[in-house]
Amino acid sequence: MNSHSEVLSGQIRDLLLEAQQEGAGQKELRKILLAAADGLGIFPASENGRVVQDYDKETGAYSLEYAMLLLQQICVREDAGLYEGVSFNITGMTIFNNRFGMENGSRIIHAYLDRLKDVIGKDGFTGRIGGDRFFAVYRREKRNDVIAFVKGADLKVPRVTDKSIHVSSIAGFMEIESGMDASTVLDGINAARRIAKYQTNTTFLFYDDEIRRKLSNDRNVELMFSPALQNEEFQVYYQPKVELRRYHLYGAEALCRWFHNGKMIMPGDFIPVLEQNGAICELDCYILEHVCRDIRGWMEEGRKTVCISVNLSRCNLGDPALLDRIIGILEKYQIPAGAVEIEITETATEVSFLELQKLVRGLRDAGIPCSLDDFGAGYSSMNTLSEIPWNYIKIDRSLVPAGDDDAEDEKRKILLKGVVSLAQSLGISCITEGVETLKQSVFLKSVGCYLAQGFFFDRPMPKESFVERLTAADKGFTKGPR
Numbered sequence: 001m002n003s004h005s006e007v008l009s010g011q012i013r014d015l016l017l018e019a020q021q022e023g024a025g026q027k028e029l030r031k032i033l034l035a036a037a038d039g040l041g042i043f044p045a046s047e048n049g050r051v052v053q054d055y056d057k058e059t060g061a062y063s064l065e066y067a068m069l070l071l072q073q074i075c076v077r078e079d080a081g082l083y084e085g086v087s088f089n090i091t092g093m094t095i096f097n098n099r100f101g102m103e104n105g106s107r108i109i110h111a112y113l114d115r116l117k118d119v120i121g122k123d124g125f126t127g128r129i130g131g132d133r134f135f136a137v138y139r140r141e142k143r144n145d146v147i148a149f150v151k152g153a154d155l156k157v158p159r160v161t162d163k164s165i166h167v168s169s170i171a172g173f174m175e176i177e178s179g180m181d182a183s184t185v186l187d188g189i190n191a192a193r194r195i196a197k198y199q200t201n202t203t204f205l206f207y208d209d210e211i212r213r214k215l216s217n218d219r220n221v222e223l224m225f226s227p228a229l230q231n232e233e234f235q236v237y238y239q240p241k242v243e244l245r246r247y248h249l250y251g252a253e254a255l256c257r258w259f260h261n262g263k264m265i266m267p268g269d270f271i272p273v274l275e276q277n278g279a280i281c282e283l284d285c286y287i288l289e290h291v292c293r294d295i296r297g298w299m300e301e302g303r304k305t306v307c308i309s310v311n312l313s314r315c316n317l318g319d320p321a322l323l324d325r326i327i328g329i330l331e332k333y334q335i336p337a338g339a340v341e342i343e344i345t346e347t348a349t350e351v352s353f354l355e356l357q358k359l360v361r362g363l364r365d366a367g368i369p370c371s372l373d374d375f376g377a378g379y380s381s382m383n384t385l386s387e388i389p390w391n392y393i394k395i396d397r398s399l400v401p402a403g404d405d406d407a408e409d410e411k412r413k414i415l416l417k418g419v420v421s422l423a424q425s426l427g428i429s430c431i432t433e434g435v436e437t438l439k440q441s442v443f444l445k446s447v448g449c450y451l452a453q454g455f456f457f458d459r460p461m462p463k464e465s466f467v468e469r470l471t472a473a474d475k476g477f478t479k480g481p482r
Helices: 003-021 026-040 064-075 093-100 102-120 140-151 182-197 209-230 267-277 280-300 314-318 322-332 346-350 353-365 382-386 407-425 438-446 463-474
Strands: 083-090 125-130 133-139 153-155 165-167 169-175 204-206 234-243 248-260 263-265 307-312 340-345 370-375 392-395 429-433 451-453
Touching: 064 125, 064 133, 064 182, 083 140, 083 182, 093 102, 102 125, 102 133, 102 140, 102 153, 102 165, 133 140, 133 182, 140 169, 140 204, 169 182, 182 204, 182 209, 209 248, 209 267, 209 280, 234 280, 234 463, 248 267, 248 280, 248 463, 267 280, 280 307, 280 314, 280 322, 280 340, 280 463, 307 314, 314 340, 314 353, 322 353, 340 353, 353 370, 353 382, 392 407, 407 429
Parallel strands: 169 204, 248 307, 307 340, 340 370, 370 392, 392 429, 429 451
Antiparallel strands: 083 133, 083 169, 125 133, 153 165, 234 248, 234 451, 248 263
16 A cells, blocks of 8 residues: 555544544445545446445345445444454355256345344345355354354245255354454455365354464465476375285376475465465376376386376366367377376366366277266265266265274265265276275275275375386286285
């Protein structure tokens, strides 16, 4: 902010405080803030001489511009510390829109926000950020009610359906403190929401020191990424896949490890960051190229190779040139058909089904096998199995029985057995990840799943160690479980 803006901001704050002390109403305060917004260039106070619209007509929430004005009014009040903000992303709207239509999807959002207005009361308000993302401000004593609401609410929307509709959100919360401004609050609650989206076992987070540290780490990752890619700080580690009939090496999964200044940066500290900003697409191609380079080197050394699977982030799937890029890398290193497999995570079904279907069919036509990764970790779709020509499905570790034979374990056994049977009937092979015990290995064989991956057999290993595994396999040595 320049010196003129700082002076103007101070003057505006003084005007607001003076106006409040004199009992100014909402209209007077709004005029001051509209002038402030126009003067500071934060957002247009008017357009063609017309004051910004108060409401988003589609949902009934305030427009972002007006909601930010209201939030700034609260931030400059002496009792600002009695308020909180929440940013929330309504989940499942794609499903609702597909099922009921876009117009009825808007009615569902409208009903959801109307219920939230009842929860937060007359001292709170809601604003639309964009799409199905909104924020609300409310008095702190309403916190538990708001948390319960974003976790899920059953709505009656007669114009849509005569049955109740359960709607929930991913949310980020933040306590408002005296001295904050509206943009700081919005940035904080949005950051908490985005982080909550990638957390397991929770659907909401409060902005705190841990999130501040994470945001600082994220910024560092973004700054470090391009130089690290150029310096080849990212290394390929290989985790073997084992065929359970004879416990011999069947293939391997290529995993990314980042070494910076002699220390390993854990994947959980950089992969989500790169997925959010889209840089993961560059890393995926980097890993694919290095895997192809390794395979070409092994072939020229006369080694017998196995199929290596490479993960493809769902962020890639909107790229129309993706198929040509993958094929181009394989052709560059003259990689034979079947030597590289592409793994696509199950959550890729969030993107267009037709895009996913087209990509997998194109890869299969080019002789590149494909697997559906993490099957069972999300909301598995039968269409994903029946209408897309997968070679493999990789069963998520969450479906692998722990071996304690309790009621939950029995459910896992039934589910895993059913998945294997269904896949086989569709001509799809199964591989199970996360195998850590002999008991799990024996159970997999008993249900006809003969491919496995996990710490019971091997941990991810650097290229040099994997070459030793390839050499042993080439000599006929069959590696049993350890």
